[in-house]
Amino acid sequence: MRRFTIYVCAAVLIITCAQRMKAEGLHAVRPLAGYACMMLNLTDAQMRDNSLVVPVYAGPSTASGRVGNASAIVIARSPLHVVNGFAEMLFPNGATVWIDAKVLRPYHSESNPNAHCTPSLMSNGKPGLG
Amino acid sequence: MDPATEAVAAAQDLKSAATSLQSSGISNPTVLDTRGYYNFGARYGATLAQASDDQNMGSLLPTYSPSQLAANGITPTTTVGQWRQSIIAKIGNAANQPVLSG
Numbered sequence: 309m310r311r312f313t314i315y316v317c318a319a320v321l322i323i324t325c326a327q328r329m330k331a332e333g334l335h336a337v338r339p340l341a342g343y344a345c346m347m348l349n350l351t352d353a354q355m356r357d358n359s360l361v362v363p364v365y366a367g368p369s370t371a372s373g374r375v376g377n378a379s380a381i382v383i384a385r386s387p388l389h390v391v392n393g394f395a396e397m398l399f400p401n402g403a404t405v406w407i408d409a410k411v412l413r414p415y416h417s418e419s420n421p422n423a424h425c426t427p428s429l430m431s432n433g434k435p436g437l438g
Numbered sequence: 439m440d441p442a443t444e445a446v447a448a449a450q451d452l453k454s455a456a457t458s459l460q461s462s463g464i465s466n467p468t469v470l471d472t473r474g475y476y477n478f479g480a481r482y483g484a485t486l487a488q489a490s491d492d493q494n495m496g497s498l499l500p501t502y503s504p505s506q507l508a509a510n511g512i513t514p515t516t517t518v519g520q521w522r523q524s525i526i527a528k529i530g531n532a533a534n535q536p537v538l539s540g
Contacts (some may be wrong), residue, residue, distance in 0.1 A: 333491040352501035356479040400463035400488045409444035419514040423497035436488040
């Protein structure tokens with residue numbers, strides 16, 4: 309009987325942990341107005357090449373300072389806001405950053421032509437892809 | 439390679455992946471996020487880390503063909519949540535732990 313009780317407690321604990329892990333998943337809270345998903349204008353091989361980086365800057369010039377690298381899909385201001393050849397976008401940490409406008413192209417999925425991508429405020433309070 | 443050296447190398451790999459994700463704007467990368475980095479590369483790893491659970495993998499890996507997705511054990515309609523759960527099932531609670539601290 310004691311062993312059975314231990315098994316039941318263990319099962320309850322496992323189920324509770326599993327539900328908690330599932331509940332912690334990231335989800336979209338609301339769409340971000342004024343933004344659209346765009347993707348880097350790279351081939352599939354280039355997209356997966358870690359040695360090739362696409363920089364993003366603090367302002368619309370390289371002199372403004374590089375703040376990081378772009379991911380495959382970016383959240384761009386819509387309509388596109390281009391200054392000095394750089395397009396305004398939202399970084400995943402919430403900062404407004406700028407990227408060479410020539411490296412962007414409209415969002416399109418190879419495997420699913422009906423795919424959608426909605427820039428969203430996420431459940432962690434950061435911008436994300438819903 | 440002996441187990442201790444392997445463990446040190448794995449820890450270094452995890453740190454490298456998390457640092458790369460941070461440079462792509464992912465503030466506090468988790469072990470799960472680094473798995474996306476290893477499976478799909480730095481650019482797509484960062485994309486997956488900021489995606490909603492109900493998004494489809496085919497939507498988030500837009501240059502992947504259906505056969506490339508299949509080679510990774512997923513379909514265009516596999517959701518990010520399903521993919522995350524498959525990783526959590528393999529590595530357990532550690533999946534949601536942040537890799538970098540302080």
